[in-house]
Amino acid sequence: MNSRSSIYAYLEKPSMVDYPKHFAAVFFTSGCNFACGFCHNAALMGKKQAGLSRERLEKACTTFKKDWVNGVVITGGEPTLAPDLAELIHLFKDRFGFDVKLDTNGSNPELLAECLPLVDYVAMDIKTGFSGYPDLVHYSATANIQRSIDLIRAEAKDYEFRTTVIESFHTDEQMDEVAKIIEGSKRYALQAFIPRDELPGKAFRTLPRTTAARLHQLKARMAGTADEIHLRGA
Template structure:
């Protein structure tokens, strides 16, 4: 029996799950087409996952190495049919579970929210910019997921990777509006790489710290806490 886990980081992470020493598991397949995606190899079609026995062996190894958290990321994990079973497996090993999502599948999100301990949803841009930036037209699903997380998640964050030339003040004002009243917002620096799926992003500059700080000040009040990452 195969799982939807396509790969995992060999070494535990201290940065992917706030407050946890975590194993990071990747599912494949995504319904967004972000030209700046750092996990581009997991975009597009779903790929065959590792078998259940190998997955459990990995969990056992992580448990013996003092891991206390598991991150399920992608790709887009809510496209995985066995997502509830994956979460239950991680729980069986005593891991707190963090789910990363793009918010495109509120139905599946609603199903698994009671099972997870932390949710990180990427708010890619203001809603008016979604079609152009990530080629996803169903803005109602994005809004529904945001409201669902604010209302029902045990702990959570929204996060936006800021590209200075694309994430204008107007678009970031839209982000602030749609997440208003939330617990935590993370503004992340865009870091160019040679292997990004759209080559035009490979030559864009890294987001300067000054722009992240400017947006933190501008968006003050939209969340209880605004974090800067990569500043």
């Protein structure tokens, strides 16, 4: 690993919600190849920023270890744009003994394939049906998304797919597309969209929060497409 890592920042306090059954440190990479107007990590979009030094990263890990942290979440931004991702995973696992969860948008199946044997859990966003990707996230290479889905199903030790539901965009037709994409998967989560003033897309800042009724409706509509379907923010 170079003197500078691709880790741009981390949460000072460990999380009990970002990694199932783990007390986890959350580390962020910067830069993303999607342009999601509803991204809650908007500061990490755009061009890649200078990362933390290896010394500072290891110091943070040592502190987390003393605080009984047993897992690490690598999120972003888009972590699979980080050239040292595999090295980071080895650092977290081999040096400090953490279980590692990787968050991804699925756009880089080549690096994902390299990292899947190393990580313990993968959470991949299914932004919408493939027909909606160009409009919602300004990304059209959905063959990469499909390949990543196939890789995760076949090779991940444990995983989930997840969709943040925006009621004005995620129509029944779009979610029927998603149902076909995730059919036969282990775990799928429907997440509430929460408007915030700092969202990068101004139009998204004033949209209503996803209702619990809509999430429950979609859970019933998509029943049987995954072994487990979870609701978050309902």
